[in-house]
Amino acid sequence: MDNHFDIGLDELRQKLLLMASRAESAVNESVQALMQRNHALALKVRADDDIIDAFELEIDEMAIQLLTKAPLASNLRLVTVAMKVCQNLERIGDEATKIAKRARDLADEPPVKIVLDLPRLASMALVMVKESLDAFVQRDSAAARAIIPRDKEVDALNREMHNALALHMMEHPETIGRCLHWIVAAKSLERIADHAKNIAEEVVYLCEAQDIRHHLKK
């Protein structure tokens, strides 16, 4: 028979996975809205962000209740990591909302004639999010560690797109407003990859009790 604490931990884990699934969908849909110039889908993503925010409040409340029972060792690490993963998911939701807002505005204007590899950037960020959450579920430290260096690839691709858009703005000043929307959207995807990296670092702490944050910058 599981004790009440274990049941509470399991509920926390399940709730976090539901939130993760919502956050992943939000990113997917926001990118879809952007690429397909889908105004309605962009509005839906913005509205759904309230659900992700509500998850954050609920998960924090559950975690605080579990902390009052003073968990130790792997239980303590799981509760604290869950709170941090939850915060990162909430911010992923916020970034999706920002992309959706740009998608909404761009959908109402003529398209910019520039070839951008935004789907690849989106795909890289989304795969990082998905794999970091898989690593959390499976408590796979090696998989989590493998995700972390990929953030640099996302950063590089974002820089590339930024430069291309800056050049395009110089050559076509009439597109500056629209190009800025694309720059912000790309930056949001880059931030989503940052949050995936944060989650991966938390998974390493969960599994190994090693705090590897900031070490890789040295």
Place this chain on the structure above:
Amino acid sequence: MAAILKPMPNHPLDQKSGSSPALTVRGLSIFFGTHEVLKKVDIDIAARAVTAIIGPSGCGKSTFLRAINRMHELNPDARMEGEIRLFGDNIYSRDVEAVMVRRRVGMVFQKSNPFPTMSIAENVTVGLRLNGVRDRRILTERTEESLRMAALWDEVKDRLNDPAISLSGGQQQRLCIARALAVQPEVLLMDEPASALDPLATQKIEDLIIELKKDYTIVIVTHNMQQAARSSDATAFFYLGELVEYGPTTKIFTNPAQKRTEDYVTGRFG
């Protein structure tokens, strides 16, 4: 509180190296009849630090504590093997009397046990008087010093001649700590000192433990892992008479190396 926690004059710890362990235990086994309650325990206990001993009932933690001041010898069936050194001195050497060991290694028990017919002041000085101290000035000074160190002075200074049993449970436990401190021990052993106290009295005892480690080596047995986490620098986990794991408290409670420790501190057994 820190200002009043000056070491007592001629405190033995002041003459010892601060870096060497207070207690060095090697191959310690304790038998009650044929039953081996402690099994070849090796452990070094740091001076001027708090070491918590945790483990499920029957794991040998209280026996370990009692072996440090030879109290297990009160059981006629008890037998020990191995060695315990207190700042290098073998406390089981033939020429060392148990009474002298207990003067250097004080003990505070789970249930406060002040002498019921004595006053507060008499309880504090009973150990000194048994050791032949008669000088009133010394006894008065030591009473105040010990009660101050036990964070009880302000609460009892105006009623030192009242019966000890007029105090609350938490105050009685601090009085027992003052009584143990009055004979200037080097090590203070505490066997679940707060398990019978309410949260506020428990907090006072825990604060006191943290203050006292500036001057004393403290070993505390506790079933309350949060208490161990809050109060101790090092933690030893005993199971079935064996020392399973010993290390910094933060490490034991966030990332124990042994599965048995992890299972115990996460409540999977015990």
